[in-house]
Structure formats: structure tokens, C-alpha cells
Amino acid sequence: AQSVAQPEDQVNVAEGNPLTVKCTYSVSGNPYLFWYVQYPNRGLQFLLKYITGDNLVKGSYGFEAEFNKSQTSFHLKKPSALVSDSALYFCAVRDRGSARQLTFGSGTQLTVLP
Amino acid sequence: DTEVTQTPKHLVMGMTNKKSLKCEQHMGHRAMYWYKQKAKKPPELMFVYSYEKLSINESVPSRFSPECPNSSLLNLHLHALQPEDSALYLCASTQSTSEGTDTQYFGPGTRLTVL
Numbered sequence: 335a336q337s338v339a340q341p342e343d344q345v346n347v348a349e350g351n352p353l354t355v356k357c358t359y360s361v362s363g364n365p366y367l368f369w370y371v372q373y374p375n376r377g378l379q380f381l382l383k384y385i386t387g388d389n390l391v392k393g394s395y396g397f398e399a400e401f402n403k404s405q406t407s408f409h410l411k412k413p414s415a416l417v418s419d420s421a422l423y424f425c426a427v428r429d430r431g432s433a434r435q436l437t438f439g440s441g442t443q444l445t446v447l448p
Numbered sequence: 449d450t451e452v453t454q455t456p457k458h459l460v461m462g463m464t465n466k467k468s469l470k471c472e473q474h475m476g477h478r479a480m481y482w483y484k485q486k487a488k489k490p491p492e493l494m495f496v497y498s499y500e501k502l503s504i505n506e507s508v509p510s511r512f513s514p515e516c517p518n519s520s521l522l523n524l525h526l527h528a529l530q531p532e533d534s535a536l537y538l539c540a541s542t543q544s545t546s547e548g549t550d551t552q553y554f555g556p557g558t559r560l561t562v563l
Contacts, residue, residue, distance in 0.1 A: 366548045377452075377538050377554035378491065385549045424490055428548045435481075435504070436552060438490035 336361045336429045340439035347415045348447050355410040355442045357399075357425030364430040367408040369399055372422045372441075384408060395419070415446045451475075452555035454539050460561045463529060469558045471522040471539030479545040480522040481552065482514060483538040491538055497522060498545045529562045536560075 337360045347353045359365055366385055370378040382393025389401045399410045408425060425439040452473045461467050471480065479498050483491035496504035497516040511533075513525040522539055536557045542550040 368551070370554075375536070375557075375559065377454075377556045378540075380551050380553060383549075383551060422488065430548055435493055435496065441488065441490055443488070 336365075336427050336437045338425050338427045338437055338439035340423075340425055340442045342442050343440070344443045344445070346445045346447060349417055350414050353410075353412050353415040353419070353444065353446070355423050355425075355444060357408045357410065357439060358406050359408060359425070359427045360406060361427060361429040365408075366428045366430055367399075367401065368426040368428075368436065369393065369397070369408075369410050370424045370426065372424065374421075378424065381410070417446045417448050420444055420446045452539055452541055452553050454537075454555035454558050456558060457556070458559045458561075460563065461526065461529065462563050463531070465529075466525070466527045468526065469524040469537055469539075469560075471524075471555055472520055473541045473553070473555075474520055475541065475543075475553070476519075477541035477543050477553075478519060479542045479550075480516065481540040481542075482512075482522070482524050483540065483554075484533075485536045485538055485557070487536075495524075496545060503545060526560075529560075531562050534560055534562045 339358045368383045369381040372378050382391050384391050384401045392398045423442045426436045455470045482494040485491045494508045495514045500516045511528050515523040538557045539555040540552045
């Protein structure tokens with residue numbers, strides 16, 4: 335079985351401060367991990383993914399994520415938040431050894447305060 | 449180009465109506481997906497087409513009927529829907545379903561309201 339947890343429903347951060355959106359996963363094998371962002375009344379936009387190799391993955395719009403196998407985490411980070419980063423963020427996982435489809439986390443609403 | 453298009457953007461229908469949602473991609477992807485998303489919730493997988501054949505149906509009620517006329521086009525036919533079917537319907541595509549590394553690219557969605 336595969337699952338994803340996003341422990342925070344809501345994250346608030348001041349503009350210019352670093353932001354972190356947390357994600358932990360559970361798979362029986364090795365994971366493929368993804369982050370998506372969703373703006374109001376829009377589809378999901380792909381930000382970045384971890385497949386293998388370097389644990390620090392860089393993605394779109396200045397976002398990055400760090401894969402930590404021992405902590406089964408894949409937290410999304412950005413050094414300096416923008417008001418325009420305010421959106422709903424989803425982490426997703428797929429078990430490398432499984433034919434299963436993507437499993438999404440429950441989502442984290444990020445609000446960047448001016 | 450990583451664009452998936454969906455029409456219409458908004459749809460309001462009565463419970464006795466028949467309507468269709470359309471999704472199109474020109475990335476040469478051979479897998480296409482329908483998801484249903486309620487407000488502030490993650491997308492829920494409904495159907496997966498692989499090489500134009502239905503490969504996954506997540507126990508979706510028969511009032512939703514998918515169709516994949518060709519590798520670029522995916523339709524969702526709607527009939528006798530219920531108010532609880534009101535949601536954002538998202539289409540997505542990947543290069544294939546066999547490679548877990550493939551990124552799913554999503555369309556902007558159709559906002560469906562059932563009266």
C-alpha cells in the first residue's frame with residue numbers, strides 16, 4: 335500500500351521569509367515523489383519530482399524539495415516566499431515497484447502574508 | 449508544450465440532462481485520466497485510459513461514461529447526475545502508465561454544477 339501525509343492543513347508565512355510545506359510518505363518499495371500546486375479554480379500544476387539520485391530536487395518558480403529516506407519525508411521549500419505563492423499544495427507518491435496510480439496527500443493551503 | 453485543454457470551463461446541468469466534457473492533449477501521451485475534485489480536497493481518480501483502452505475504472509457510477517476516440521482526445525459523458533456530483537473535473541495525461549516516473553500533466557478543469 336502507498337500513502338502520503340501532509341500534516342498541516344494551513345501554513346502561513348510572511349512575504350520574504352522561507353517557507354516549508356511538509357510531506358511524509360509510506361510505500362513498500364522505493365518511492366517516486368511529486369509536488370503539485372493548485373491556484374483557485376485551476377488545475378494542478380507540476381512543480382517538481384524525485385525519481386532517484388540527488389536528494390535535493392529543484393523545480394519551477396524557485397521551489398525545491400529534499401528527499402529524506404530515513405525520515406520518509408519530501409518537504410517542499412522556498413528560500414523567500416512571495417504573495418503569489420499563496421495556493422493549495424499537494425504532495426503525491428507512487429511506489430516504484432507497484433502498478434498503482436498516484437496517491438495524493440490531503441493538501442496544504444499556503445498563505446503568504448504581505 | 450505541456451498543455452492539456454478542457455472544455456467547457458463551466459457547466460450547469462439539470463439532473464435529467466445529458467452533457468459531455470472534453471479533454472485534449474497534443475503531447476503524444478498515450479495515457480489519459482479523469483479525476484473528480486471537491487473543494488479543498490485532493491483529486492480522486494475516476495478512470496484511466498492506456499493506448500485508448502479503458503484500463504482502470506475506480507467503481508464510478510454508470511451515470512459517468514468515459515470515451516477515448518483517439519490518442520489525443522478524452523470525453524466524459526454525463527447523464528442523470530446528482531447534485532453531489534457537482535465538482536471540478538480534471539483531465540490529466542502521461543507518456544504512459546507503465547513508467548512510474550512519468551509526470552502527470554493536468555488540464556484546467558471543468559467546474560460542474562448539477563441542479
